[in-house]
Amino acid sequence: MIGIAIKKGIISLETKVKKFYPELNGENHESMTLDHLLKMSSGIDWNEYYEENPFASHVIRMLYVYQNKDMASYTAKQPVIHQPGTRFHYSSGESNLIMGMLKKSMGLKDYENFPWNELFDKLNIESATWERDGSDVFIGSSYLYLSPRDLAKIGKLYLNDGIWEKERILPEGWVEYTTTPNQAWKNNQTNESKPKLAYGAHWWLNRPNRHGSVHPAAPENVYMALGHHGQILAVFPDQKIIFVRMAADKDGKIDRNMIFKFIMDSLK
Structure with missing residues (x-):
């Protein structure tokens, strides 16, 4: 948007x-x-x-x-x-x-x-429903409802550098901007004692800090939209894979690295 x-x-x-x-x-x-x-x-x-x-x-x-x-x-x-x-x-x-x-x-x-x-x-x-608050603003943090297939289309748009069926939807350079670790996140890493997911511009990134990657089973250039209770949209640029997971993991124990390992192992 x-x-x-x-x-x-x-x-x-x-x-x-x-x-x-x-x-x-x-x-x-x-x-x-x-x-x-x-x-x-x-x-x-x-x-x-x-x-x-x-x-x-x-x-x-x-x-x-x-x-x-x-x-x-x-x-x-x-x-x-x-x-x-x-x-x-x-x-x-x-x-x-x-x-x-x-x-x-x-x-x-x-x-x-x-x-x-x-x-x-x-x-x-076709499945999009997006709630607004009392001021008629779309709730950017939450309450956008999409089918798994439709959510995957957002991933495909990014995988194709913002182009959909030969039409440029996103500005040139936008995908790189949003999927590059930002300086503020880099500043935070000085005092970190363990791996942390990197952050670009509204995408989580699997780029390592000095302690390594949070998801070592996945390529370092994988980027993710991660929602509450285990929702995942992950883009694997080199493998040209889009992964979507809809879930309600209220115990918060999802093992994303295990999931990504399964994906990478399936390609061998």
């Missing part, structure tokens, strides 16, 4: 968040851009806890208390405690800020049809 909007000149990576959300506050908040949000490096104070600590969780509060209100504004009201771009910290709130910025950039009439006109229909995705 955002890559398409950038390609059309609706918004840019340098667009300041404060332009649309003046309620931003805290240290260095005026420098925060769309690029920082895409890379989860806004510096906003945020606890991405789930069932393990719901009362201390910003995301639980956002999704279940502010669902009928404005999730992006809720996120913007949290204090900025780090210089944007310096630290990686995963935050569902930043995904919703992105979708809020897009709506404010183009207006509701064009915005509400944008995912279908510019992405889903072009990829022949």
